[in-house]
Amino acid sequence: MQKRIMLVDDEPSLRRSISLGLNQNGIEVELCENGMNALKKIDLFQRNEVFLDTIVIDIQLPDIDGIKLGKIIRAKYPEAAMLYITGYADKLDEMEIDDLKMDGLLEKPFDADTLTQSINQIIEKQTLQEAYQKKEKEEKVVTSAYMLLKLSDKADFFNIYNKLYFMENVLYCDATRGDFDIFLLVQANTMEECKKMFNENVKMIEGIEHVEFLPIAIPVLNDNIKEIINSLGILLSDELESVKTKNDYSQSVCSYVLVDVDKEKLEDIYPVLKLCEEIVYCDYTTGKYNLILMVHASQFDQIDKFIENKIVNLDGVLKVKEYPIINIYEM
Secondary structure (H helix, E strand, C coil): CCEEEEEECCCHHHHHHHHHHHHHCCEEEEEECCHHHHHHHHHHHHHCCCCCCEEEEECCCCCCCHHHHHHHHHHHCCCCCEEEEECCHHHCCHHHHHHHHHHCEEECCCCHHHHHHHHHHHHHHCHHHHHHHHHHHHCCCCEEEEEEEEECCCCCHHHHHHHHHCCCCEEEEEEECCCCCEEEEEEECCHHHHHHHHHHHHCCCCCEEEEEEEEEECCCCCHHHHHHHHHCCCCCCHHHHCCCCCCCCCCCEEEEEEEEECHHHHHHHHHHHHCCCCEEEEEEECCCCCEEEEEEECCHHHHHHHHHHHHCCCCCEEEEEEEEEECHHHC
């Protein structure tokens, strides 16, 4: 199961660098620049039943003292696991240091690997984590994931494509142009089953050079934004709880578009793309990319213009890559 933590620190450079490093270590990071923002997000997570494995808090914050913030969070959510970070440990007395070490204390500077190790140590001590995992397994929720495949130059494309197309639990199997040759969308009862399929079936096919595994999740959004989206008949859980059915786009062309978004801007960008008519699907993922879109138009150059005019210029969009879907029989 993907680990998720919150990092509360007022240094933008630290938030960016540590977030990138933790992502590479398989940890999803929710970023907050101050204490008030952290309290709002935690309250939102609780109402959305989003579990945080650890909350990493800088002791020196611009609005609320980090130690006090930790006590407020603990009072409201006693199950929360804390890890305090500081560059001023010499200003703390021994009693404070001992108290903080009960949860976890890490002195700056540190790198993402060191923080990952500390987070893992805290998670191992959490008895609540076992209860949460048990509850998650008991809930019958359909989960989905993308697999992006790069084939070797000598691979038998048509043979591999046919194996994947008829594989159990595969919803979509699309050939694409770009540095990925095939996009797969798979669905199973649990994410563990999706990962098992990834490791034991897909990765084992001869001729596949590289595969990216991108789990689909439901983004945490403000209630007002969720209500706006849902009022238009678009359910955030559609991607996870039902088999996707393609509409008739036989008279148009489609492209997958991978979008890398600044996490602090995701709540602004996701609804805009989700409600866009040109976008068939807008899936939030917890893998290497934030969003995977399927965009349709009459011609590919119209998709190119749409990406350039409507996606690239959105505040918070860091990178965009397009993968046109091609007809394998025209290759």
